[in-house]
Amino acid sequence: MRTSFGERLLDLAVNGFLWGFRILIVVIVVLGTFLTIRAGKYTSEQWIDFVVFGISQGSIYALIALGYTMVYGILRMINFAHGEIFMSGAFGGYFIATWLTGIGFMDKYPVFGLIISMMFGMLVSTLIALLVERIAYRPLRGAPRLVPLISAIGASFFLQYTFRGFFGPGVYAYPSMKALDGEWIFFGIGILKVQIVVTIAAVVMMSILYSIVMFTKIGKAMRAVSENKDVAALMGIDVNRIIVTTFALGAAMAGAAGVLYALTYRQVNFFTGFTPGIKAFTAAVLGGIGNIPGAMVGGLVLGIVESVGPALFLDSIGIPRPYQLKDAIAYIMLVMILLFRPSGILGERVSKKA
Amino acid sequence: MNKRLFALLSVLVLASMMLAACGAKATETPAKEASEGAATATEAPVAAATEAPVAAFECTDAIGCVDIAPGEPVHIAYWGVLSGPDSSLGEDSKRGVEIAIDDMGGKFQGHDILLTTEDAGCTPEGGATAATKLATDTSIVGLIGSSCSDETVGGIATITNAGLTTISPSNTRPVLTKPDRGPDYAGYLRTAHSDAFQGKAVAEFAYNYLKVTKAATLHDGSTYAQALQQVFADEFVKLGGTIVAQEAVAKDATDMKPVLTTIAAAKPEFLYYPVFVSVGGYVTAQIRDVAGLENVKIAGSDGIFTADLLKGGGANTKGMYLSSPDFSAFTGDYAGFIAKHTAKYGGSTLSTFHAHAYDAANILFAALAKVVVADADGTLHVGRQALRDAIYATKDFKGITGTLTCSPSGDCGAPVIAVYEIMNSDPASWNPSDATNPNPKKIFP
CATH class of the missing domain: 3.40.50.2300 (Response regulator)
Incomplete structure (x- = not known):
């Protein structure tokens, strides 16, 4: 390909800028880490705390990210209403958990109470996701890729303000579960019970999902549809049913995440889904969108970097109020991953396709 | 390459969603027309206008x-x-x-x-x-x-x-x-009031009444919180105290444990976060979970002087301090106002x-x-x-x-500022103007 001198110069400038950016970020990270560790402001318990906070936040991101990535894997579309699906799960869990707490069930059988709340949250999320799929996405199945994206954004706002209409703009305080107060001690380090439960629940949910996709017939069909819709249809797979199943599974994960998120932060309102939704989308891209283990890894990496990053990278190099830059760290990391590995951490499969 | 375009597109979409989310309604x-029954009789004099053309009003403003x-x-x-x-x-x-x-x-x-x-x-x-x-x-x-x-x-x-x-x-x-x-x-x-007064009152409360000497502050990036915590910090240092940490989070942040861990590393006795309701609720709900902050005294200001803080902050709000205009220092008929408020809306006042x-x-x-x-x-x-x-x-x-x-x-x-203490973390008990059992209750000065 022949290019003019001007184009080559522009190319050089762009590449130079990008390399400069990469080097700058790497220098900040290395220098910041070195200075922070030398300053010794934090004890090792505090470092472990940072990582634990990050893992519990990250496992919630991962659960939500699964929905983004599965739908993308099958339909090549970003379901921007997914954050609101997550929020509806949190609301569903709220009502059942409040009721269970009110009749005293939650205190007597906390494990069952938690499982019932999660089940109900998943149910609500799944129902709403199926409605959204039927009304906002399926009629646009053959349309250009941008059309369902816009429809998804519309669905997102519609759901947000429907919930606002029904439940008002105020916050709802989640009932606190006595069984989850306090900490458990591992090797002399106290870790909050709620974070352990959230992490374990998230890991269990993800293993269930992974087994469904890898080891069942329907999972095989899902993988086939994601490889090639038309050929899968020729092989006798009901593509519509598989798409609906994918939405349902993704939404169930989001619903579970909604309940876990609300358990951790103890409140929910109509806007709850927005920020975690965007963060989870970031996590999905980070891990390699369309790739299920990628979403899990992306979520965890994002959670940990958000939690550890401000203290580790920025605290000691004289940046005041580093926690205001928490989101900036998350998004810069996304840009860095896309620069170094455009297909995401585990994203070979997608890049082969694109 | 497609991937890169896709990433760019998604960033743009995110940005536009954020902008859209900030729109106002x-x-x-x-x-209300209910209370004006008698007023109809005082309709302006209409009859005189038709004859004798009055010199038209000319706007010279x-x-x-x-x-x-x-x-x-x-x-x-x-x-x-x-x-x-x-x-x-x-x-x-x-x-x-x-x-x-x-x-x-x-x-x-x-x-x-x-x-x-x-x-x-x-x-x-x-x-x-x-x-x-x-x-x-x-x-x-x-x-x-x-x-x-x-x-x-x-x-x-x-x-x-x-x-x-x-x-x-x-x-x-x-x-x-x-x-x-x-x-x-x-x-x-x-x-x-200007926060020049409020920040000073809280600093005096912390130093003279609570007798703490090491304080930390946390704000949510709003101009209100940023300025108020700085006034507090300056006044607290003037009184002889030390500010061991001044941190900030974004207004939509939810996970406060990392920033609170950073604050805990500075070992404050008193944490002042004069923020708004969202951040205030999350900080209060999570603060006792962070090692080193289990017993730190916590205070906020008029931005979170509302029952909504109790909804978001939960049980940890009990014993928290809030500064606010001093209702008992009002010289006018505040009791009369509260009576009208109760008659019209029922329930307690919502904020300060x-x-x-x-x-x-x-x-x-x-x-x-x-x-x-x-x-x-x-x-x-x-x-x-x-x-x-x-x-x-x-x-x-x-x-x-x-x-x-x-x-x-x-x-x-x-500007007369008082500091109130939250006596009960149940949002239904919120009533700062209750005569016998106010919640929160004025404790300083």
């Missing part, structure tokens, strides 16, 4: 006039935060304005008073949007608002340039009424600035009465500059919050 609440024809309402607008987690703050002030209108019988010189509202969302962008909408409505006579200092920072230039004047019941950021605040603020006054809003509305009406020119047919004319000057000239005005005199830089408030 408008609602209209016509002044430097920034224009509002003309209100017979049968048209006197249009007042309220702008502030009416949606999102801080809506209690705006709703509380709006009620103060509505009660002031009720006290006028819903009428001003024979014209109905129309109150419209504009949501400003407690952000500079929301303030700018609301101000633009208000500026285009030429029927508006005067404004009450905004709720959050951020909204004023975003919208005040538009409002001043449109010839409007606004009186804020709840902006407390010191710089808004500094003598060198600039011409954009010519249309801005407030009945709220209802009385300031009531006073602001009455200052506006008093100034309006001074400058209004009435034609024989009942048409009212209001000069915008004349109205603005009349508000600034407010002197020894007997309000609920005190005897108010407006300074040339727009400070009309009578």
Whole structure:
């Protein structure tokens, strides 16, 4: 390909800028880490705390990210209403958990109470996701890729303000579960019970999902549809049913995440889904969108970097109020991953396709 | 390559969603007409106008006039935060304005008073949007608002340039009424106190009453919180204390444990976070989970002086301190106001600035009465500059919050600050004006 001198110069400038950016970020990270560790402001318990906070936040991101990535894997579309699906799960869990707490069930059988709340949250999320799929996405199945994206954004706002209409703009305080107060001690380090439960629940949910996709017939069909819709249809797979199943599974994960998120932060309102939704989308891209283990890894990496990053990278190099830059760290990391590995951490499969 | 385009596209989409999310909504609440039964008898003298043509009113005002024809309402607008987690703050002030209108019988010189509202969302962008909408409505006579200092920072230039004047019941950021605040603020006054007083009161409370010497602060990036925690920090150091950490989070942050761990590493005895409701709730709910902060004393300010804090913060709010205007220092008939409030809305007041809003509305009406020119047919004319000057000239005005005199830089408030302690974390128990069992309860000074 022949290019003019001007184009080559522009190319050089762009590449130079990008390399400069990469080097700058790497220098900040290395220098910041070195200075922070030398300053010794934090004890090792505090470092472990940072990582634990990050893992519990990250496992919630991962659960939500699964929905983004599965739908993308099958339909090549970003379901921007997914954050609101997550929020509806949190609301569903709220009502059942409040009721269970009110009749005293939650205190007597906390494990069952938690499982019932999660089940109900998943149910609500799944129902709403199926409605959204039927009304906002399926009629646009053959349309250009941008059309369902816009429809998804519309669905997102519609759901947000429907919930606002029904439940008002105020916050709802989640009932606190006595069984989850306090900490458990591992090797002399106290870790909050709620974070352990959230992490374990998230890991269990993800293993269930992974087994469904890898080891069942329907999972095989899902993988086939994601490889090639038309050929899968020729092989006798009901593509519509598989798409609906994918939405349902993704939404169930989001619903579970909604309940876990609300358990951790103890409140929910109509806007709850927005920020975690965007963060989870970031996590999905980070891990390699369309790739299920990628979403899990992306979520965890994002959670940990958000939690550890401000203290580790920025605290000691004289940046005041580093926690205001928490989101900036998350998004810069996304840009860095896309620069170094455009297909995401585990994203070979997608890049082969694109 | 496709991947990169895709990433760029998604970033753009995210950005546009964020912008869209900041948009504001408008609602209209016509002044209640229930309480005006008797007022119909005082309809303006209509008969005289038809004969003997009176010399037509000529507007000589430097920034224009509002003309209100017979049968048209006197249009007042309220702008502030009416949606999102801080809506209690705006709703509380709006009620103060509505009660002031009720006290006028819903009428001003024979014209109905129309109150419209504009949501400003407690952000500079929301303030700018609301101000633009208000500026285009030429029927508006005067404004009450905004709720959050951020909204004023975003919208005040538009409002001043449109010839409007606004009186804020709840902006407390010191710089808004500094003598060198600039011409954009010519249309801005407030009945709220400046945080120069509030920060000092909290510092004295912490150092003299709680006897702590090591304090940390946390703010949410709003101009209000940023300025207030800095005033506190400066005053606390002046008293002899040490500030061991000053941190900040984003206004939509939810996971506070990492930043609280950083604060814990500095080992404070007292943490002051004069933030808004969202961050305030999350910090309070999570603070006792962080190793090293189990027993630290915690305090906030008027931005979270609302039952919504108890909803978000849960059981940890018990024993938390909140600074606020001192209700017991109000010289006017506060008990009478509370009685009207209970009769009209039921339940407790939502936040702390209802009385300031009531006073602001009455200052506006008093100034309006001074400058209004009435034609024989009942048409009212209001000069915008004349109205603005009349508000600034407010002197020894007997309000609920005190005897108010407006300074040339727009400070009309009578700043007396108290610190309250939350006695019960149940949101239903919130009632700071309860005679026997107030929650929160005043403990300082």
